[in-house]
Amino acid sequence: MGRLDAISVSTMQASLIDDVPAIRIGAGCTRRDLSSDGSVRVWVVDMEPGSTWPYVDDHDTGEHYYVIEGEVIEGRTRFGAGTYVRFLPGTSHRPRTESGVRLIGFNLDPAAMTAAREAASRAHRFNYSQG
Template identity: 55%
Template sequence: MGHLHEISPQLTMQALPIEAVPAVEVGPGCLRRDLPAGPGLRMWVVDMAPGAQWPVLDHHETGESYYVISGEVIEGDVRHGDGTYVYFAPDSRHRPHTESGVRLIGVNLGYAAFLAAGGSSESITHCYHPTQG
């Protein structure tokens, strides 16, 4: 599963093909691959098959960002194609779907990292659910 390269005694790097990361089916046609990331940071790749919809209304207590690598994702009535960066503020909700299929890479902060970065605990009203991402 990729290679671990020694850069210095204090720093290492991991490089791996996305397909080598185990996929978790979070709903029909929706796969998530959780990527290695630093403390307090969550990164993932999501693949949605043509016609798929995220299985739940996704709540992001600390916010979320994603970049559309290929295909198209639809948020409400707005379509986001290849090369689009999408940001959701803390305590936002969405339920994406796609007609053509999509691959995107997402990122958000864990609770402690969010607070350490200056986020407000008043905006956190929901616990993490495993289908989020």
């Protein structure tokens, strides 16, 4: 398969993940920020064997990720390739790996979450069918 150039048409964007610049987060840990609509952050994390995320990761809006390859360890629990992991809003974690891991994840942008809550509140206040 040949290289895929970024494609941008009115309804689609595509790029090879490994062509997205990697941001070094800490020793053995990188993140690639993928394009999104601004309300959701989408990223790929690569962690080398024996690495630990350099800080505790707090999630006001929660976090979701899917383990593509390798294994990630959260506390004492190991999640291998093919596992979907979800952290609820207000939680935190500090992943590590012994074997190395690649995962793709997403979470809501906190500003977008606040705007959605405000819109829901306005919709409820002005719903005349509820009296």
